[in-house]
Amino acid sequence: MNRHRQGVIAAHEDPREILGVAPNAGDEEIRAAYLRKVKENPPDRAPAAFERIRDAYEILRDPRRRALHLLLSADPEAPLVSLLPTRTRERRFTGPGPWLAVMREK
Amino acid sequence: MFGKHKQTKTPPASVGGMTDTSVLTSQEEEVRAMLARGSTKPALELAKKIHKQLGTQASEALLLDAYVARIRSLLEHGLTVEAKALLELVRERYPYAKDKVADLGVKVAVRQGNWDEVVGALNAPAIPEEKRAAIERVLKCQVTDLSALAECAALAPQHPLRVGAAALRKAIEAVTSGQVTDDALRLPEVSHRGPLGPWKTLVRAIAHFYRQDDVACERCLQNIDPDSAPARLVPALQAMLGRRPGEHRLSTASASLVGQVGGSMEGLRNALRSLDAAFAADAQSKIIPEAQRTISACRAACPELVERLHQHIAIRAVNSEVRPSRLQASMGGPAIQNAYFWRLFARSVEGGADFLAVEACSLWEQFRQHALAEGWFQEDGPEAAALYLHMAELLLEIPSEELIEIRAEFMKGFSGYGHSYEGQPPAVRAVPAKHRTPDFYYLFPEGLFERSCAIDPHREAFERWLDWERQQSDWKTADRVAESWRRALPNDSQPLLYLMESAEERGALNKALGYLEQAEKLDALKPEVRRAALRLLVAQAVRYLRQRKPRRAEEKLVDLEALPQAHETDRPAFLAALRWTGCVILGEDKAASGYFTQVSQLLESPAAAVLICRSAGNACGLEPNEMDRCLPRKVFLDQTDSLAGAVARACALGDDMNVAFTIPREFQREIFKELSDDHCSLEARQLRALAEAALRHSLGELAYAASAAGLAKGGATEARFLLLRARALPSWEFERRSDCLAVTAELARRQRDMALVDEAVDLQRGHGGLGTDFLDPLDTLDEHAFSRTTEQVNAVLKREKQSCTFPVQEPEPFYDRFGEEDEADEEDEEDELPTFGDIARLLLESAKAKVKKKRGQKHQDETSGQRSLF
Numbered sequence: 001m002n003r004h005r006q007g008v009i010a011a012h013e014d015p016r017e018i019l020g021v022a023p024n025a026g027d028e029e030i031r032a033a034y035l036r037k038v039k040e041n042p043p044d045r046a047p048a049a050f051e052r053i054r055d056a057y058e059i060l061r062d063p064r065r066r067a068l069h070l071l072l073s074a075d076p077e078a079p080l081v082s083l084l085p086t087r088t089r090e091r092r093f094t095g096p097g098p099w100l101a102v103m104r105e106k
Numbered sequence: 107m108f109g110k111h112k113q114t115k116t117p118p119a120s121v122g123g124m125t126d127t128s129v130l131t132s133q134e135e136e137v138r139a140m141l142a143r144g145s146t147k148p149a150l151e152l153a154k155k156i157h158k159q160l161g162t163q164a165s166e167a168l169l170l171d172a173y174v175a176r177i178r179s180l181l182e183h184g185l186t187v188e189a190k191a192l193l194e195l196v197r198e199r200y201p202y203a204k205d206k207v208a209d210l211g212v213k214v215a216v217r218q219g220n221w222d223e224v225v226g227a228l229n230a231p232a233i234p235e236e237k238r239a240a241i242e243r244v245l246k247c248q249v250t251d252l253s254a255l256a257e258c259a260a261l262a263p264q265h266p267l268r269v270g271a272a273a274l275r276k277a278i279e280a281v282t283s284g285q286v287t288d289d290a291l292r293l294p295e296v297s298h299r300g301p302l303g304p305w306k307t308l309v310r311a312i313a314h315f316y317r318q319d320d321v322a323c324e325r326c327l328q329n330i331d332p333d334s335a336p337a338r339l340v341p342a343l344q345a346m347l348g349r350r351p352g353e354h355r356l357s358t359a360s361a362s363l364v365g366q367v368g369g370s371m372e373g374l375r376n377a378l379r380s381l382d383a384a385f386a387a388d389a390q391s392k393i394i395p396e397a398q399r400t401i402s403a404c405r406a407a408c409p410e411l412v413e414r415l416h417q418h419i420a421i422r423a424v425n426s427e428v429r430p431s432r433l434q435a436s437m438g439g440p441a442i443q444n445a446y447f448w449r450l451f452a453r454s455v456e457g458g459a460d461f462l463a464v465e466a467c468s469l470w471e472q473f474r475q476h477a478l479a480e481g482w483f484q485e486d487g488p489e490a491a492a493l494y495l496h497m498a499e500l501l502l503e504i505p506s507e508e509l510i511e512i513r514a515e516f517m518k519g520f521s522g523y524g525h526s527y528e529g530q531p532p533a534v535r536a537v538p539a540k541h542r543t544p545d546f547y548y549l550f551p552e553g554l555f556e557r558s559c560a561i562d563p564h565r566e567a568f569e570r571w572l573d574w575e576r577q578q579s580d581w582k583t584a585d586r587v588a589e590s591w592r593r594a595l596p597n598d599s600q601p602l603l604y605l606m607e608s609a610e611e612r613g614a615l616n617k618a619l620g621y622l623e624q625a626e627k628l629d630a631l632k633p634e635v636r637r638a639a640l641r642l643l644v645a646q647a648v649r650y651l652r653q654r655k656p657r658r659a660e661e662k663l664v665d666l667e668a669l670p671q672a673h674e675t676d677r678p679a680f681l682a683a684l685r686w687t688g689c690v691i692l693g694e695d696k697a698a699s700g701y702f703t704q705v706s707q708l709l710e711s712p713a714a715a716v717l718i719c720r721s722a723g724n725a726c727g728l729e730p731n732e733m734d735r736c737l738p739r740k741v742f743l744d745q746t747d748s749l750a751g752a753v754a755r756a757c758a759l760g761d762d763m764n765v766a767f768t769i770p771r772e773f774q775r776e777i778f779k780e781l782s783d784d785h786c787s788l789e790a791r792q793l794r795a796l797a798e799a800a801l802r803h804s805l806g807e808l809a810y811a812a813s814a815a816g817l818a819k820g821g822a823t824e825a826r827f828l829l830l831r832a833r834a835l836p837s838w839e840f841e842r843r844s845d846c847l848a849v850t851a852e853l854a855r856r857q858r859d860m861a862l863v864d865e866a867v868d869l870q871r872g873h874g875g876l877g878t879d880f881l882d883p884l885d886t887l888d889e890h891a892f893s894r895t896t897e898q899v900n901a902v903l904k905r906e907k908q909s910c911t912f913p914v915q916e917p918e919p920f921y922d923r924f925g926e927e928d929e930a931d932e933e934d935e936e937d938e939l940p941t942f943g944d945i946a947r948l949l950l951e952s953a954k955a956k957v958k959k960k961r962g963q964k965h966q967d968e969t970s971g972q973r974s975l976f
Contacts, residue, residue: 024481040321049321064562067492070482074446076421076454080385080400081378083415084371084408085348091316091367096282098363099312102339103250105359 015056015069030060134168141172146179170196170203177210186217212244219254225267226260245301246334252278252305270296274305281313304334311343320347339363377403385422393428398436417441421450440529445480448473456500463500464509464516467548470497472523479537491562498554499570506578513549520544555587563594572604581608599628599635606638615646636671641764643669647684648765651726656688663688676759679708679715683722690728690736698736711752712738713773718756721767749773750780754792757799769799774808781811782910790816790823797830809834810912817907824903825853829866831906839913844870849902852894 016025019033034057041049059069133156140149153172157165173196180189193210196203215223224244227233245267249255255271262268273295280286291313296306311326324347327340342360346368356364361372377400384392397419404412420441423433434440441447452469455462474493483489501509522544527535547553555571568591575584585608591601606621619642625635643666650659663681666672672681682704689698706715716737723733753773760767769777777796780786788796797812813834816827832846847870854862894902 037321046324063488064492064564067483067487067489068496070489071449071492071496072453074449074453076418076425076450079378079382080415080418080422081375081382083411083418084375084378085411091318091346093283093316094363094366096278098359098366099278099282099339100250102342102357102359102363103335105338105357 014073015059018052018056019060021060027061030057034061134164137168137172141175144179146172146176150176166200170200170206174207174210177207181210181213181217186214190214190218213248216244216248219251221255221258222260225255225258228265228267229260229262242301246304246331248335249302249305250335250338266295266297266300267302270300270302274302274309277309278305278312281309281316285316286313304330304336308336308339315343315346323347371407374400374403374407381419385426388426390426390428393423393426394432394436397423397433401437413442414446417447417450420447421454424451425454434529440526443476443527443530443534445473445476445482448476463503464512464549466500467497468516468520470500471548475537475541476534479533479540486561488562491558491567494554494558494561495567495570497548498551498558498574501549501551501554502570502574513546516549517546520546556590559590559594563591565595565598565600568594568601572601581612584608597628599625599632602628603634603638606642610642610645613649615642615649618642619646636669640666640669640671640677644680644684644763644765648725651684651687651691654691656691659684659688675762676709676755677762679705679718680722680759680763680765682708683715683718684726686719686736687722687726687728690723690732691726695736702736702738709752709755711755713749714752714756717753717767717770717773718759720770721756721760721765724768725765748780748787750777750786750796751788751792753777753799754788754796758792758795761795761798766802767799768803769796769805769808774805778808778811781808781815784818786815786818788815790819790821790826793819794823794826794830797827797834801830801833806834806836807912811910814907814910817903822857825850825857825859825862828853828903828906829862829869832866832869834912836913845902846906848894849899852899 016022019030019037021030021033025033034053037053038050041053043050059065133152137149137153137156140146140152150169150172153165153169157169159165173192177189177192177196180186180192189210193207193214196207197211212224215221224241227237228241245255249271252271252275256268256275258268270293273293277286277290277293280290291310293306293309296302298306307326307330311323311330314320314323314326323343327343330337330340332340339360341356342363345356345360345364365372377396381393381396381400384396400419401412401416404415416437419437420430420433423430448469452466452473455466455469470493474490477483477489478485504512522538524538527538547557551574552571555567555574559567559571568587572584572587572591575587585605588601588604588608591598592605595601602621602625606618606625609615609618609621622635622638622642625632626639629635643662647659647662647666650656650662663684666681672678682701686698686701686705689695689701702715702719705718706712709715709718719737720733753769757767757769781788781793781796786793793812793816797809797816800806800808800812809830813827813831817824817831819827828846829850832843832850835843835846847866851863851866851870854860854866
């Protein structure tokens, strides 16, 4: 069941999130998102991002791999700290103060 | 703050017996060393003292260097006012040194937002290009206050720098306060190549960041000059994009920015780390308070994560045997038992003891029900098919007899998970309400395979199903699976090949040929199809010969000759041997002799010809006296001929044609002698065929010798010969056999020869014809039974290579080992020594106890088939 190549995507990461598609996105939508992302991250300019996008698409384009990922991506033994989002989701407008404070910092 | 300094004077000839030069040299070194260490204040004090004492040009130069270093240090520490005062003092006292402190003057001015001093020169109509570039460089690297530049009085109000800075100030305010249009980002007042260009890029990066367009934001960040002032914001933005490991490595202001924009995760991260540590240490007393603290931190910093975290903690707590009621009380209720929860739970149970696989399947069924209700996938979608297949795979890990027992026990005790839904939201509770009648379909691999293949018919699933049915059921059931496969995937030749082999095994050769024809239509070039065509025609010819119908057999032999593959390797010799058989049946001794000669010539060995003709005759049911009539009474070998080589070649041909060859008794001694010779020249392939033939006829000693010759060759085939060695060993050498099989599996794994791994594992588990013994329950449960270190592998290989002699000495009986500890009692209780059966029972009990203990580690309530978890 687990014979597929291990890519750069961690098991608990959601390939749909990497491609920026909705959970119920169809094949066409997934493909369009993949092409858009590759255009934004060509392999010569952003190789790491490109690999993640390619691997995410490889998982999603094959319904069987997609299904396996859905079943096996949950890891109950993974460190709890890995549940934290890797990027800031909510982005609050703060005004220029905190931004310019970074510039003025000695 | 600063003392008066002596003006330069003509130095005296000497001070204290030392010349001025020598005094200066030694003390200058000390000052320079202090400056190098960053101790600018004592260095300046010492330089003043030296200059006061000497008053030379050299001492003045040293003093100036100390002043410059001190001013620089004050600036670095943010003491701009002090730096400015000291700078003015230097300018006043040493006007000739103004060039030396010019850059410090610019820095002080920039720090104080006094751009007049810096940019004033730009008003000059004929400013040298170098000077303009230098000023622009300063602007690029130092402008952190756009307002100061925008209001700089030294420049005309319409000067591009002032206009640009004002536009940027406005844009920064706009992008950090709300969404902006593309027009607001155009900023035509600011040139990309100008000193404020990086600011323009930064404005766009921030705008993209707030628009959630991370790729565009990242691209802008990459374009910001790393030496420019706006580059100071790049680490913070990257952290917010998730490109940096965490905000703890950021500067104070950057971390503050990250916290204000996205909420600080640092406290939550620390709490999670502590909880992870408590789980890892199995520290029961710490888990509950740490969990409580973590959930509180999560509510504050990342409320959307609370539920998921609660679910993970609940599952981890089950495995750490934390009392569910205590956990619930501390966390303010149970975790929501939705599809995510059940999936996590099922995954945590997988990989445990056999009965846990059954429980994992029941948890996966819970997941399926919730996932369908939550719209994760459709009932007939590929996800459902993958799930059924996954459950079947879990059950296949359990030996079939044990599965029947465990399944019955589980079905008897299982009453559903209804009790665990207390306190759950109505939407979650509605799911089990729909499935009140228990359906244990998920405990039957055949049903699971059927469901999976019906939804998503693909080769791997059918292959697995068929393999399992072949091991478990009669041929009719397996054939039914192959027929389903064929119907579902009509272009796949694999089920046809299976059906063909099945018919062939039952002797239904015509039916088998029918399947072969269909397979040939699909893929005539497939190696399996090509081999099958040859094999079936041979089988038909042999059957006609057994029926004493040599003419019908000849028709098949003609068909065989039409196949290109029948002319490959030594196969023509076998066809000639079958024709020899036909002539013997017809009593055409002369023609038979001709065919024997043909076989001899093709194999370049009369001994091999005798073996092949005799084996073909045996397969076709000839009587020994019939064969003797048409075979030479004695075979003479040239000195250069190898009997073992000839026999090995014949055996390989027999294997190829699916006809089991027998090694004649009169050849065995000679072959054994040849194999035991240090200079045995047989190839690995021949040795293997010879060993297989010997094993077929229980000639363990001969197989052992072949394995020894093969092991002596070393190289990649060592694993294969180690397996043959294991099979050749007498049954009482079970420990050695077990070692050989484990090392075979390890070597095969390293060589990625999975077929050999499977063979070794099957033999170790007693499925490969070696029989099971009473120690097997221990072996099958030990997941590390096939794992060996390199040192262990080398030790076993070395031992087996050195053991060239077939073991004949039986070891002492078991009870002698058990009786060692109390020799005094031995005489008294001679009659009460345990029998072999007693010892076997004892070991069986021990094995059962070990199994029970393993089960107990992960599952305490095994009789009820459910757990109190929540």
